[in-house]
Amino acid sequence: MKKEITQEIEYVRIVGDERRRGETLKDVSRHWQEEKECYALISPHDDDVILGAGLFMQLAQREGIPTHVIIVTDGSMGYCSAAEKETISETRKKETYECYQSLGIPQENIHWLGFPDSGLNAYRGRRLALPTDRGQIAGYTGLQNAFTSVMRKICPTQCFVPTFNDLHPDHKITYEELLISLFHAGGAIWPELGSPIEKTPYVHEMAIYCDFPEPPTLRISTPDEFLDKKLEAICAFKSQKQIASLIEGVRASGPYEYMRSLNFHLYQPQKYYDTFEKKHYIRFVR
Numbered sequence: 001m002k003k004e005i006t007q008e009i010e011y012v013r014i015v016g017d018e019r020r021r022g023e024t025l026k027d028v029s030r031h032w033q034e035e036k037e038c039y040a041l042i043s044p045h046d047d048d049v050i051l052g053a054g055l056f057m058q059l060a061q062r063e064g065i066p067t068h069v070i071i072v073t074d075g076s077m078g079y080c081s082a083a084e085k086e087t088i089s090e091t092r093k094k095e096t097y098e099c100y101q102s103l104g105i106p107q108e109n110i111h112w113l114g115f116p117d118s119g120l121n122a123y124r125g126r127r128l129a130l131p132t133d134r135g136q137i138a139g140y141t142g143l144q145n146a147f148t149s150v151m152r153k154i155c156p157t158q159c160f161v162p163t164f165n166d167l168h169p170d171h172k173i174t175y176e177e178l179l180i181s182l183f184h185a186g187g188a189i190w191p192e193l194g195s196p197i198e199k200t201p202y203v204h205e206m207a208i209y210c211d212f213p214e215p216p217t218l219r220i221s222t223p224d225e226f227l228d229k230k231l232e233a234i235c236a237f238k239s240q241k242q243i244a245s246l247i248e249g250v251r252a253s254g255p256y257e258y259m260r261s262l263n264f265h266l267y268q269p270q271k272y273y274d275t276f277e278k279k280h281y282i283r284f285v286r
């Protein structure tokens with residue numbers, strides 16, 4: 001039987017009418033910051049970013065880009081039997097290290113924010129911490145407190161986060177709280193959380209369970225070996241029984257991943273001026 005030709009590593013980025021193609025993310029990027037480049041992948045639950053970016057993380061290691069994984073929740077709602085209730089968080093922590101370390105991410109680059117699984121709504125924003133609160137840093141709690149602190153510590157140039165379109169409220173809340181925190185992190189507020197970052201990171205969203213709200217702008221393709229490694233890494237989450245059905249989906253989609261870059265449309269009044277000029281309209285008829 002003829003052996004199928006293994007495909008090469010390829011990044012394709014679409015920007016307007018322009019189609020960029022290359023073998024590294026740098027090749028298809030216009031704002032690459034060379035040795036400053038550092039990626040932060042924000043995972044509402046421990047397994048989200050392996051599903052959305054398991055190939056991409058392997059390529060980042062190959063390209064020598066420091067890569068961090070930030071896990072927002074503690075996995076405490078992932079139990080499948082009464083006996084697991086007390087131990088599931090610890091079990092998932094071990095599985096998480098095994099998963100991401102197998103892709104070459106060092107243990108010290110895996111960050112736990114420790115917020116309650118399925119309970120993020122109570123941790124929107126930032127407030128003074130009560131003794132029983134989770135995710136305390138510098139006497140405060142809240143997702144904006146934690147994200148601002150971790151961003152100032154890591155100083156990523158690029159962030160990758162599951163899309164707001166996912167149905168799980170933990171994904172929606174993570175997305176919203178992260179984006180505003182990127183602006184907090186670059187400002188002078190809350191000095192106890194560290195020095196401001198120099199530049200707002202470039203943001204990509206990933207699709208985990210639901211489609212992108214608009215078509216993605218970046219496609220990543222790899223040889224099959226990378227897909228095999230991603231599947232093996234997913235299998236580290238042995239305690240998550242439902243993951244078996246996801247594995248089949250990941251295998252069937254082949255060695256491809258998609259991302260969508262976000263543009264922040266900050267208000268610029270001058271861009272509306274021309275809309276009100278008379279050349280566009282007929283005269284006022286009474």
Ligand SMILES: [Zn+2]
Pocket residue numbers: 044045048168171
């Ligand atoms: Zn999730």
